[in-house]
Amino acid sequence: MPETFARLGKTAQQFLNWPTVAVWNRLEGRTRAEDFDRSLKAEVRDALWMISRQWQMGEFIGDDAGSPVLAKVHLRTTQLNKYQAGTEPAVPLEQEIPLEAKVENQRIPFTQGGLDIALDLRLLMGRQWLKLITGFDPTLKGAYIAAYGIERPDPDAESSARICAHVKVWQQFASVAGRCMDGYALYEYLKTEATPPHRASDDMAGVTSESDRVVIDRLAERFVNWFEKLYYQPVDRNNLAWKPAYLEHQFACSAPIGGSEKVLAADEYYHGHLDWYNLDIAQDQTSLNLAAGAELPVATEGSITHTFIPTNAAFGGMPHPRYWTFENWKTDLSFVKPDMTDLNKLLLLDFILVFANDWFLVPFTLPVGTIAQVEGLMVTNVFGESTWVEAAGSGADEDWQRWNMYSMNVRGSEDVSADLSLAILPVCRKVLEGKPLEEVYLLRDEIANMVWAVEGQVPLANGKSKLGKEAGYELRASLQQQLDKTAQSPPEITYQADIRFQVLNTVPEEWIPLVPVHVEGSNREIQLQRAAMPRILQNDNRKPLKIEPRTSLMREGLESSPKRPYFIHEEEVSRAGIKLQKAFQRTRWYDGRVYTWLGTRKQVGRGSGSSGLTFDQIVPVEVRST
Numbered sequence: 001m002p003e004t005f006a007r008l009g010k011t012a013q014q015f016l017n018w019p020t021v022a023v024w025n026r027l028e029g030r031t032r033a034e035d036f037d038r039s040l041k042a043e044v045r046d047a048l049w050m051i052s053r054q055w056q057m058g059e060f061i062g063d064d065a066g067s068p069v070l071a072k073v074h075l076r077t078t079q080l081n082k083y084q085a086g087t088e089p090a091v092p093l094e095q096e097i098p099l100e101a102k103v104e105n106q107r108i109p110f111t112q113g114g115l116d117i118a119l120d121l122r123l124l125m126g127r128q129w130l131k132l133i134t135g136f137d138p139t140l141k142g143a144y145i146a147a148y149g150i151e152r153p154d155p156d157a158e159s160s161a162r163i164c165a166h167v168k169v170w171q172q173f174a175s176v177a178g179r180c181m182d183g184y185a186l187y188e189y190l191k192t193e194a195t196p197p198h199r200a201s202d203d204m205a206g207v208t209s210e211s212d213r214v215v216i217d218r219l220a221e222r223f224v225n226w227f228e229k230l231y232y233q234p235v236d237r238n239n240l241a242w243k244p245a246y247l248e249h250q251f252a253c254s255a256p257i258g259g260s261e262k263v264l265a266a267d268e269y270y271h272g273h274l275d276w277y278n279l280d281i282a283q284d285q286t287s288l289n290l291a292a293g294a295e296l297p298v299a300t301e302g303s304i305t306h307t308f309i310p311t312n313a314a315f316g317g318m319p320h321p322r323y324w325t326f327e328n329w330k331t332d333l334s335f336v337k338p339d340m341t342d343l344n345k346l347l348l349l350d351f352i353l354v355f356a357n358d359w360f361l362v363p364f365t366l367p368v369g370t371i372a373q374v375e376g377l378m379v380t381n382v383f384g385e386s387t388w389v390e391a392a393g394s395g396a397d398e399d400w401q402r403w404n405m406y407s408m409n410v411r412g413s414e415d416v417s418a419d420l421s422l423a424i425l426p427v428c429r430k431v432l433e434g435k436p437l438e439e440v441y442l443l444r445d446e447i448a449n450m451v452w453a454v455e456g457q458v459p460l461a462n463g464k465s466k467l468g469k470e471a472g473y474e475l476r477a478s479l480q481q482q483l484d485k486t487a488q489s490p491p492e493i494t495y496q497a498d499i500r501f502q503v504l505n506t507v508p509e510e511w512i513p514l515v516p517v518h519v520e521g522s523n524r525e526i527q528l529q530r531a532a533m534p535r536i537l538q539n540d541n542r543k544p545l546k547i548e549p550r551t552s553l554m555r556e557g558l559e560s561s562p563k564r565p566y567f568i569h570e571e572e573v574s575r576a577g578i579k580l581q582k583a584f585q586r587t588r589w590y591d592g593r594v595y596t597w598l599g600t601r602k603q604v605g606r607g608s609g610s611s612g613l614t615f616d617q618i619v620p621v622e623v624r625s626t
Contacts, residue, residue, distance in 0.1 A: 066381035068310045071362050076373040078255040078262070078301045080426070082288045085240035086250050089291035093253055095369050098428045098589055100274045101232050103251050103266075104599035106239045106582070108231060109459070109552045110184050112559070115162055118184070119172060120463030122150070125183020125227060132219045140206050145178075147203065148185040152177035158482060162461060162550075165478035166471065169462045187227060190220055232597040244556045245569055247442075247580065247602055253279075254288045255371050256301060261287045262371060264423060265411065272601035273431070276423045280411040303375075310360035310379075315352075368426045368590065391420045434584040437465050437598075438551040442514070442568075443577040443609045451514040451528050451573050452611055458510070458550040471550065472509030480537050502617045507533060511611050512549045514568060528573065530554065530566040553580050553600070577605025 044050055054060060083093040083102065093102075110118045126148070133140050153160035153173050164170045189198050200220035201207040207216065234240070241251045252265040263282040271278065290296065316331050333352065338345035351359065366372055377389040393404025397418040407420050439457035455468035513533060519525040534544035549555050557564030572578070585599045 066383045066385070068360055068379045068381050070307065070380040071310050071360075072305065072307045072378040072380075073362060073364060074303065074305045074375045074378075075364070076301075076303050076375060077366065078257050078371050079367075080253050080255045080264075080369045080371065081296050082254045082261070082290065084252045084254075084288045086243060088240045089294075090252075090254070090288035091291055091294055092296050093369070093426075094297075095426050096589070096591065096593075097232075097426075098587060098595055099253075099426050100428055100431065100585070100587070100599070101595045101597045103241050103249050103269065103274065104239070104272075104585065105232050105234050105597035106242065106552075106600065107233055108598055110188075112459075112550070112552070112555070113162075113548060115159070115461065116182075117459065117461045118463045119150075119169075119176075119461060122182045122184045123176060123180055125187060125223075126181030127183070128226060129183050129186055129219075129223050130181055132223060133216070136215060136219060137206070137212070140204065143204050143206050144186070145181045148182045148189075150177050150180055150182050156482065156485070158479065161475060161478050161482065165475040166460055166466070169460050169464075172462045183223075183227075186220075187224065190224060230596065232595050242600065245567055247568065247572055247578065252282065252285075252288060254285075257371075258301075261285075262421070263288060264371075264408070270600075270602035272433070272599065274425065274427045276406070276408060276425060279423065279425075280409045281419050281421075283410050283412050283414065283416060306364065308362045308364075310362055312357065313359040313361050366424055368424060370424045371421050372424070373421045393418055393420055428587040428589070430587065432586045434586070435465070436581045436583045438553055438580075438582040439465075439468075440551055440553050440580040441577060441605055442573050442580070443605055443607070444573060444575060445611050445613075446608060447610050448613045450516065452609070453512040453514055453530075453549070453554050454609070455510040455512065455549060455551050455554065459552075468510030468550070469508060476509055476535070476537075479535070483537050483540055498621055499618050500621055502619045503615065505612070505614050505617070506536060507611045507613050509533075509535070509547050510550075512547075512554055514573075516570065517567075526570045528568040528570050530556075530568075551582075553582060575608060577607055577609075579603040579605045 080093050082090045084090040085103075108118060108121065110116065110122070116122070130141055130144065133144060150173065153163040153170065155164040155170070163173055186200065189202075190200060192198055199213065199217055200223075201213045201216040207213060241249045243250050246268070247270065248267075249269040250267055251269070252263055254261040254263045256262075263285040264279040265282040265285070266279045269278045333349070336345055336349060338349065362377070374391060378386055379389055380386045391404065393402055393407060395402045395418055397410045397416050398413065399418075402418060404418070404420065406422060407418070408423060410416060410419055436457050437459055439455070441454040441456055442451060443454065444451055455472075457465045458468045458471045459465050460471070511533070513531040514528040515531045516526045517529045519527050530549075532546035532548065535547050536544050548558065554566075556566040558566075580600060580602055582598060582600045584596060586594065586596045588594050
């Protein structure tokens with residue numbers, strides 16, 4: 001150092017004696033090689049220290065067994081082969097159709113109160129048929145448009161008010177009238193039973209030879225198959241699983257087991273997503289009565305024994321046994337805040353934080369529509385010890401200390417053994433749901449002491465939907481405008497007082513009353529019956545007509561002949577109310593086929609409401625003539 005200072009000189013010597021402060025804004029390691037293998041090993045220099053730490057933490061005092069290395073599972077299986085909608089006779093259960101489509105599907109309404117609706121689908125079907133027939137004989141296009149055409153609505157006719165009241169709907173009907181074909185009219189003609197059967201070439205002047213009729217019949221068959229493949233429709237006119245009085249679906253399915261059947265029943269399905277938890281085991285039913293002439297598919301019973309190598313259960317962010325492994329930041333355990341009654345959340349936290357490395361997976365693949373009963377699990381650990389493991393939830397079904405997961409409830413309160421079977425229903429994993437075509441709110445009106453069905457979304461004649469409030473206002477205004485064109489001026493009324501007596505006021509047209517009535521044969525039980533409000537127009541001397549609902553959900557019985565009243569069980573409408581939605585559903589099945597159907601979902605409503613309906617009021621006179 002002295003020699004160095006001497007070489008630097010006096011100035012450098014003074015500089016080195018000055019006090020300095022070292023500042024770094026970045027600390028990083030400087031690698032001396034391109035090989036990181038040794039660094040990533042995290043080598044331990046003192047293995048004895050690690051062992052002593054394990055002794056201090058009590059890791060040597062372990063009472064767990066060895067890790068499993070081999071597992072053998074034994075199952076009994078059977079196949080679902082019967083389906084029963086409501087109380088109707090059972091039919092074979094096809095595995096090629098999603099169970100949701102079979103349970104929920106409802107026929108698409110093409111008419112309402114004698115009026116043709118669903119113009120969009122009618123035009124779609126018409127274009128498809130014209131495409132088929134044009135490829136065979138282009139000269140027949142005009143004949144089919146003339147035979148199955150779309151009529152132009154008359155704005156002055158009261159029967160066309162539901163079309164002409166809405167400007168866009170009226171414009172669409174007027175633009176396609178006489179120019180496009182109503183494909184559904186042809187489809188309905190072909191599907192109508194008659195002797196001899198209806199043919200697409202009937203009453204067509206351009207079709208003369210029998211060979212042409214045969215070709216057109218083949219095209220008609222393709223046309224019918226195309227539509228029925230595009231939209232999955234129920235075989236009957238109505239969906240037998242839908243119970244309008246309960247606003248729910250009711251169905252059952254069964255599978256053979258031994259000399260009897262295992263019946264799975266769903267009495268209250270309304271969620272829109274079907275799975276095993278919607279079904280109960282009907283212990284009181286031993287079989288489902290099969291419809292006459294129906295042939296069941298082959299349903300095999302048997303047992304399966306498979307051997308596996310167990311694998312650890314893993315999830316994003318789980319604790320890792322190696323201390324230098326970073327956890328997944330997407331898993332935020334602090335976000336889970338379980339309450340005292342949130343048993344599932346506590347179990348999840350216990351699994352993640354304490355026993356995450358003690359859970360193993362034994363994958364087992366079963367076909368769709370299978371009911372499996374796990375008889376037991378043989379586990380062999382690293383020490384060669386074999387343990388026979390039975391289901392933890394076995395025992396009496398009514399035992400309150402029994403606990404298990406993913407098992408169906410046994411209907412009833414009898415002292416029977418718990419059923420631990422697993423049902424793999426033929427249901428969809430994902431269903432696309434369109435915008436609500438119909439939306440109805442059922443709510444209680446405590447002031448008027450009645451229940452109302454408020455139509456939030458109503459279908460229009462062109463196939464679209466509109467807010468019920470706007471549609472009702474436009475229809476009422478259109479009817480009033482038609483009446484004003486023909487009605488005579490009312491005589492001038494001279495009021496001698498400033499007040500008058502009003503028997504009844506009005507409510508919006510989308511409010512459909514449900515009045516309480518006695519159940520037939522009972523003096524105490526109450527049910528709700530659909531009623532109607534009178535449509536009172538100004539200067540109308542005729543008897544007021546009843547306001548009919550515009551949604552198919554509330555038109556139950558109005559399309560039948562003769563018309564039937566509609567009753568709803570009073571207990572179905574709680575204080576929170578009910579929200580009903582009908583929309584198109586679409587899914588792709590496991591074989592690649594696409595299914596589209598019209599389904600209904602029920603949800604909790606928005607609470608009670610007030611319609612403002614009043615009777616027998618004294619109101620002030622707004623205009624007084626002298």
